Amino acid sequence: MSFKSDIEIAREANKKPIQEIGAKLGITSDDLLPYGHDKAKVSQDFINSVQGRENGKLILVTAINPTPAGEGKTTTTVGLGDGLNAIGKKAAICIREASLGPCFGMKGGAAGGGYAQVVPMEEMNLHFTGDFHAITSAHNLLSAMIDNHIYWGNELEIDIRRVVWRRVLDMNDRALRQITASLGGVANGFPREAGFDITVASEVMACLCLANDLTDLQKRLGDIIVAYRRDRSPVYCRDLKADGAMTVLLKDAMQPNIVQTLENNPAFVHGGPFANIAHGCNSVIATTTALKLAxxxxTEAGFGADLGAEKFMNIKCRKAGIAPDCVVLVATVRAMKMNGGVAKADLGPENVQAVQDGCPNLGRHIGNVKSFGVPVVVAINHFVSDTDAEVQAVKDYVESQGAEAILCKHWASGSDGIKELATRVAEIADSGVSQFAPLYRDDMPLFDKIETIAKRIYRADEVLADQKIRDQLRAWEDQGFDHLPICMAKTQYSFSTDPNLRGAPTGHGVPVREVRLSAGAGFIVVICGEIMTMPGLPRTPSAEQIMLNDAGEVEGLF
Known part of the structure; x- marks a missing residue:
């Protein structure tokens, strides 16, 4: 049996003008800033005009720990949005923008799949409306102004050994992780160690995704700590007078993008912090606007529920004053088999025992999500190789965990394949049973917050952090940053910091390698294990297969 590729399906989409899509949510043509015929930004004036409306119901889609077998979280998010519209509900989707790094590295694209996609697929996975380029430019303008200030006499007395602001690039490039800058003599400044992160790990990205409007954005940018003096006092972005120009560069990027699904339903695609090294959610302004219109x-949160959902609950909901009414946890039979010890090459034959052996990973995620006080439904994303017995094994296990699992065939059938889940999710969201509460209090000490996540979500025995890290956390508490939430940066592949440790491991420790204060974004980044804030390309990157065909169309995005 042969199937069309995602890009072939996307290319055949019967897209409607973006003005028609906006009209479904009551957005007039005057309030849309079109980028071509099929994508637009929503004006800030319109967003301001709807703030008095009541919020709709918020549904979070998350997943088990990702495996090479694929889980289909974005595909399920898109499918569920289409499914809700298909059963007569007024629904909108909110997802993140794609980073060029993983598109040309491992993933090759991030706009859903099969018949549950957001289009235009090629543009979304490439330059889209230029938001990431604007974020990269704003970030690196600040970098340039730091070094320029030091060059012209260093009036702020920045200790060049303690410049903590790294540069960014929206590409996987391991060669730039650690560099020496300003070589070449007196005219080029003072040589110092520096480095690059990927744009989606930038604090500017986090500021944009958590800001309510341009005024809030400029304040957050101004609050960014870029360096320290010899007396360890912080130097802020506003001290360099960079926040105004950075806001100018981000003026258009701050406005949410609206596109459509294959079934012509509205989708907001805005912001894109990674969930393994950043907070993993689309922008607050897109989500809160959608809640006023639908x-x-x-919406979705990146990677497994131990990362994206945890940060959605503890960071985004806390900052935005929102709460999920229902959580959908995506799992696949194939991924259960991999967690049960089956190699990717051997996933085809039926193996009910391996499915059962892998289910504890799913069970732990169910328990973790429930610990936030929110109801959870498992979506079994169907693959053609799944057998009835394997699907039933997952359903039986989920029932034993006090939840329910529903088989979804949206990849092959679009909204028709996910109506059962859509109906159940709407019932739960409407029932008002959610009793959401974050995992930890604002006034808890920073190290205790880290331990709470490590022990309650990862089920670790201990957090391993040397005295220097503990002293740094205490110093930040003394400086008034004790109320900030924690953004854990760790591997997405395991509950532990070992990417090869699948299933539901216990008895492990969480080694903390570094902590970074993101004072503008409003959280502490805790870097664990071997996680990199600048990824590298794999041995065979997707870029090798991406090209233009004879018709001038993009090939290789999947």
Whole structure:
């Protein structure tokens, strides 16, 4: 049996003008800033005009720990949005923008799949509306102004050994992780160690995704700590007078993008912090705007629920004053087999025992999500190789965990294949049973917050952090940053910091390698294990397969 590729399906989409899509949510043509015929930004004036409306219901889609077998979290998010519309509900989707790094590295694209996609697929996975380029430019303008200030006499007395602001690039490039800058003599400044992160790990990205409007954005940018003096006092972005120009560069990027699904339903695609090294959610302004325009908003949080959902609950909901009414946890039979010890090459034959052996990973995620006080439904994303017995094994296990699992065939059938889940999710969201509460209090000490996440979400025995890290956390508490939430940077592949440790491991420790204060974004980044804030390309990057065909169309995005 042969199937069309995602890009072939996307290319055949019957897209409607973006003005028609906006009209479904009551957005007039005057309030849309079009980028071509099929994508637009929503004006800030319109966003301001709807703030008095009641919020719709918020549905979070998350997943088990990702495996090479694929889980289909974005595909399920898109499918569920289409499914809700298909059963007569007014629904919108909110997802993140794609980073060029993983598109040309491992993933090759991030706009859903099969018949549950957001289009235009090629543009979304490439330059889109230029938001990431604007973020990269604003970030690196600040970098340039730091070194320029030092060159012209260093009036702020920056200790060049303690410049903590790294540069960024929206590409996987391991060669830039650690560099020496300003070589070449007196005219080029003072040589110092520096480095690059990927744009999606930038604090500017986090500021944009958590800001309510341009005024809030400029304040957050101004609060960014870029360096320290010899007396360890912080130097802020506003001290360099960079926050105004950075806001100018981000003026258009701050406005949410609206596109459409294959079934012509509205989708907001805005912001894109990674969930393994950043907070993993689309922008607050897109989500809160969608909640004013639709009765149901389906959004996703990156990677597994131990990362994206945890940060959605503890960071985004806390900052934005929102709460999920229902959580959908995506799992696949194939991924259960991999967690049960089956190699990717051997996933085809039926193996009910391996499915059962892998289910504890799913069970732990169910328990973790429930610990936030929110109801959870498992979506079994169907693959053609799944057998009835394997699907039933997952359903039986989920029932034993006090939840329910529903088989979804949206990849092959679009909204028709996910109506059962859509109906159940709407019932739960409407029931008002969610009793959401974050995992830890604002006034808890920073190290205790880290331990709470490590022990309650990862089920670790201990957090391993040397005295220097503990002293740094205490110093930040003394400086008034004790109320900030924690953004854990760790591997997405395991509950532990070992990417090869699948299933539901216990008895492990969480080694903390570094902590970074993101004072503008408003959280502490805790870098664990071997996680890199600048990824590298794999041995065979997707870029090798991406090209233009004879018709001038993009090939290789999947």
């Amino acid at each position: 009765d149901y908003v389906v």
